[in-house]
Amino acid sequence: MLRLGILRTIAVTLLALMLVLILVIPLLPFYDPYTQNLGGSLLPMGGRSFDGKFYLLGTDTLGRDMLSRLALAGQVSVMIGLGAVFVSLVIGVALGLIAGYFRGPLESVIMGIADLQLSIPRVLLLIAVAAIIGPSVTMLALLLGLTSWVSYGRVARGMALSLREREFVLSARTQGASATWNIRKHLLPNVMPQMLIVGSYEFGQIIVMEASLSYLGLGVQPPLPSWGMMVSEGQTYLALAPSLVVLPSIALFVLVAGLQFLSQAFTSENEVVGAPERSKP
């Protein structure tokens, strides 16, 4: 439906933009996400404080440099996202392949857990856990990872179910190959490309999830900044200084859209990455 070439180009452009923000900005001399400048709070984009300092994207309520904070928040989000994607990909692929290759009671148990996990909206689960245990960046990445393996698990299992009946797997078995051999040599290489597509989409979802939790005050905690938290802080000044809400929103959009367009660009029209699934009757 969409021209995939264009989609790919846009995705790559957006992601490149994000890389510049989180990798290049921190190298610049004016990078300073923490210093408060109470004399220069809520400066507009391109504003100067009383002491003559120039702020390309203005300052926040405490007079901190928006650009630097956006960059640091991006680093935090990406780190959390990468960690969570890694955790969920490893768990999801492992459980999915095991369930699909071995079948039997093991499969019922694994898929039962997946169904159970799907029955509790992820946000609520995270809220409950974050509220009780208290959030930290590592904990957040771990929790997000533990709660999002199901997408990989389902797809991996589905593919394993058909791969295990493929004739090259059967013939390897007749040659004396063990289950480990088949999973490592045949299943894993064949599911990995699809897993990376799912991973790209899920990365975006995790970024949104982390931002939402931070927006609710349950994610990243000050003094570390997070885009969601920045939006939440700026909400009060929506009418006065809309850029406090708009700028982190744009940053979020650039990263999430980049990741999701990328996964979309490698998917055919009759597939939907990220659609929730459940065991079919």
Next chain:
Amino acid sequence: MSVPTHEAEPILVVRNLSIDIPKADGITRLVDDVSFDVRPGEVFGIVGESGSGKSITMQAVLGLLSSPLKITSGSIKLRGRELTDLSFEEMRKIRGKVMSIVFQDPMTTLNPVLRIGAQIGEAVRLHNPSMSKQDVNRRVLDLLSLVGIPNPERRARQFPNEFSGGMRQRVVIAIAMANEPDLLIADEPTTALDVTIQAQVMAVLAEIRQRTGAAMVLITHDLGLVAETADRMAVMYGGRMMETSPARTMFEAPAHPYTAGLIESLPRIDRSVSQLYSIPGFVPDLANRPSGCVFHPRCAMSNGRAPCREQQPPLREVGEERLSACHFPEEVAAWQAEQERLIAVPDGSVQPPAAGASSILKVEALEKEFKVGSAFFGKGERMKALRGISFDLKQGKTLGLVGESGCGKSTLARVLLRLLDASGGNVFLNGEPFLELKGSRLRERRRDLQVVFQDPYSSLDPRMTVHEVIAEPLRIQGKYDAARIDQLLEHVGLTPEAGKRRPPEFSGGQKQRIAIARALALNPDVLILDEAVSALDVSIQAQVINLLKTLQAELGLTYVFISHDLSVVRHISDEVAVMYLGRIVEHGPVRRVFEHPAHPYTQALLSAIPQRGHAGTATERIILTGDLPNPMSPPSGCAFRTRCFRAVDECARVEPELAPRTAPGHLSACLFAGEHGPEAYARQRQPEETDA
């Protein structure tokens, strides 16, 4: 079969039709300058291998080319009316009314969520908008009984998944015939069906055409089916028409070397041949169609002559009713005669099985049961997939296993390979109890028994190079040896360079060669060939069969050859076992079984195969009634009795044992073994016919 009359105006006239597909690197011509006529009331067969353009041609006639395929030139006239420039709306009034189509796969051509009655009724209502609801319903029921579906009232309210494949195809025929079209296009209508069901469906088609007088275009890859069913036929290759001629004389007097080559590549059900002719090379890549005659690079008669290479031969008259697109059609007869001489087996030259040859694969009373149903609820029902399978295969011999889908032949292969666990019985491989082996001993002994599967598209891991594919068994056993892999590639007729490429770059036949090389890597004693040549085109199939025979002679291999195709089994096997509903019902030396079948099921199977010389003898054909019974609740006594033309009350009470009944070494499981099939069938049919 109706007699075509010359004078009658053709119903369909196709002239110089070309169809293109635009691709990234230019336009590819899929159908090139094709012309033919279909006369009223006749059956016109179009034969061709995959990629010949036969189906696309007829989709163009229906105006159903899927985008981006496009008619670029030529004309299609139906009853004198030009179709190529009609709008979608105008074509709509013709489709389903004046002409209609029966597609190949009945499992997917019906809408799964709509009732059968509604789907047929729709076809009626579309072209008769004023018809009342009751009349439509009545017509639906008429149509259902016309195509031989019992209980039409009840069946009309059911959904497609409650119908068997054969029954669904009858429904599709009912839809196609709903408005009694003048032209019926049947696109491989029986290819997805078992041979006994194919016979039923072809009989329904013949009967319904007789009633309505519709002409039919039969598109198929099956030469036998065309020879038997069609009045005239056309052969297509590489998007072009090779010949058109009367179908009955096709086998005896082909007008084109391609047709002759196909005929000589075909294994025969009616006699043994020493080896098959195989058309060399592969189906041409249509993006780079050979110059001159499209067939010349593979032609046995061209010998690189200039006209073949340079000029495209026109389709011209070479005899009464015969057109050929060959520069030298007069040479075909001599070539064919020479081939026939080369492959003939002198009578009595078949060696009897060498006495004392050692038993290599011995199977004793093998059983397999599947548990069906949930672990949570309901009583987990049991399905017996294999019952009392026994045979003793000698070194260097080939056992052919035949039977229709659901007979258990593939389950048997998987149990033998220990991909599934047996529920009972023993298997001795080289005298060792194979089913009892465990752990490293099992892993080691597995190499004696290897397998080649059916589907060349799923048999090789697409992510590995061919070298890695063949290396895998060696690596598993820890015996990697690069030289051995090159040697294996050469064994199966490929070059070592092929090892660097990946499976998707190879054609079906080549992939099957690679799969064979992989299976041979561990020097097995026994090779199980599970429908190993079934997915291949005729010309490629012959190549692979010849390769298998050569390898067997060279390496002293023992084969278990599983196939639904009896002609191939006859050609390749020394002995044959026929399976029905999980049991062997007949087992004996191949010639004995094919020439004097003892079990009524074998008799029916053999009789159902369309073949040369069968034309016009349809009355002798045994057509089994009904479908395969539900294996969950098989009939009492003899499992075949529900479809048997020979069955008596006693058959419901006793299950006949597999025993020599007609000759020593020829086992069968029927109380009436050996009685001549067609005669018994005719006798049983007699009262029914006098009633009608």
Next chain:
Amino acid sequence: MVHFLAKRIMQSVLTVLGVVTAAFFLVRLAGDPSLLLLSAEASQEDIARMREALGLNRPLIVQYLDFIWSALQGDFGVSLRQNVSAMSLVLERVPATLELALTSFVVGIGLAFILGIAMRMTKARWLREVIMWVALTRQAIPIFSFGLLMILIFSVWLRWLPSLGRGTWSHLVLPALTLGTYELALYLRLFNASLATEQRQDYVRTAYAKGQGRIQVLLGHMLPNALLPLVTVAGINLGLLLGGTVVTETVFSWPGVGRLIVQSVSQRDFPVIIAGVFLISLMFVVINLIVDILYGILDPRVRLA
């Protein structure tokens, strides 16, 4: 079908049990509840008395069974901040959440349905592309960003609609649009994908061969098949939608369960949090059961199995 439903009902019961179990252990992880109820200066004796009163000195398994028993009766204890039962606090807020969730659901699925059909019927390629781009873009904007953007445009600048609270229908417009369009993107992609899959099916060819028109084939043949995956996903997604209400309610100060849960988190009012999560999960389970029944009605392959 009966078999399938029985299995589903059992799964649902297991799910609810699982949620309750998870809740029990979460509460335990939070620490000794008696410490939360008592002031910091409480003596050892006070704590012991409190533990006795709360039944905390019984074996863990007894406490667990007791917790389940109460939970199944809807008793999650008393709110630590307001002296009423946690469940009653949550139940009070349910209508607001349901109103928001259902309106958003209808907006999302309705728009997806209309746009999906339009995309198949129109011959204008640009229109199809625009719809898809809008859907993809919308999907990449988190709910809180989009909601605040809506407030900025329609409340702050244009002053057309109220930005906060619940009351008239005009209060519902922005939250429902925010949440509904977020769902729309997924539904539309999914609906479009299943229509694209159906279009390639053989039965579509059969329908054309009968002489049917494009719209007849689309609505009469493809639609009934394409709706099946949509129904499944919509069912599951209703759960995600309930999750989405948490953020939406916070953005628009909508007095629903989600906002209550978030507020309770900052007040460390655990019984209310657990009761809220439990109730939303329960709603989700019930909705999914309904979807399964619906699925069975739509798909004869399931109905007959």
